[in-house]
Amino acid sequence: MEEHSNLLVSTSTDLSHCDHHQAIKEINEAHELTRQLRALLLPSLTAGSLAELAREILDNITKSCSLTVFLLQSGGHDHQASKQLNGQGGRRPMLDGRKRRKSQNEWSIVTSVPYEDGHQWTKYGQKRINSAKYPRSYHRCIYHKDQDCPATKTVQKVDNDADPPEFIVVYNMQHRCRSSDSHIPFVMESAEASLVKKNQSRADTPSNGDPQMTHLLLSDEISNVPLTPEQWNLDNDLDSVMSFFEFADEDPFYKLWM
DNA sequence: GGCATTTGACCTTG
DNA sequence: CAAGGTCAAATGCC
Numbered sequence: 698m699e700e701h702s703n704l705l706v707s708t709s710t711d712l713s714h715c716d717h718h719q720a721i722k723e724i725n726e727a728h729e730l731t732r733q734l735r736a737l738l739l740p741s742l743t744a745g746s747l748a749e750l751a752r753e754i755l756d757n758i759t760k761s762c763s764l765t766v767f768l769l770q771s772g773g774h775d776h777q778a779s780k781q782l783n784g785q786g787g788r789r790p791m792l793d794g795r796k797r798r799k800s801q802n803e804w805s806i807v808t809s810v811p812y813e814d815g816h817q818w819t820k821y822g823q824k825r826i827n828s829a830k831y832p833r834s835y836h837r838c839i840y841h842k843d844q845d846c847p848a849t850k851t852v853q854k855v856d857n858d859a860d861p862p863e864f865i866v867v868y869n870m871q872h873r874c875r876s877s878d879s880h881i882p883f884v885m886e887s888a889e890a891s892l893v894k895k896n897q898s899r900a901d902t903p904s905n906g907d908p909q910m911t912h913l914l915l916s917d918e919i920s921n922v923p924l925t926p927e928q929w930n931l932d933n934d935l936d937s938v939m940s941f942f943e944f945a946d947e948d949p950f951y952k953l954w955m
Numbered sequence: 956g957g958c959a960t961t962t963g964a965c966c967t968t969g
Numbered sequence: 970c971a972a973g974g975t976c977a978a979a980t981g982c983c
Contacts, residue, residue, distance in 0.1 A: 873956060
């Protein structure tokens, strides 16, 4: 029984960017193959330096795929993704001109598996949001106290009838804890997701519908950030990309959301 | 009993 | 002042 957890990038609706479209498709394929390889390989390796190395390599491939997609998206503006979110409270919208709380390091994803991101979270609140049909739940890293990890996230079901149901996950701040199985900001694995079942079993648990999907979304604003080749010379490290946007964050809209 | 979640109150932000 | 974010006591589950 084969699971398919495609990294679905919201591609531009502008079909004139045909090459980008094709490239993104190919990278998605590579990502999916990486995911399958990970699911196949890691369980068969006994814990140790070899398994660690394999995990690291797979993580790096995933990062590279993500970065490449991001670069391609930067060249082809993604208006659709932005509209999709702004209309549905995805990235907490400015309601009637009201401004949301400013965050230094925030990004978001749309996913059907909001609790499977390689980190462990504890829920500390839930709130009804004015314009949204479903409540928003608030989670923080379980190492919030132990290791002073500032990472938090909110999970909110998208107001549509998608099957499987989709969730907007808004991440705030990078992890500082050493716990994580994964240090990349978004992880789409599902085969090995049993690592993080504990926290997801109780609240807001999505149905087990397949296929599980995560959409990588980029805003217009990000796509329009003029970047020089030097700025992108970041050793294929997505964290560095994140840092760049944090650096460029004079305007709160220069945010990376994924 | 311990732990995670729920929920209403309170706090912060714009 | 309204809306969103966080706290902490109450509650429920294992």
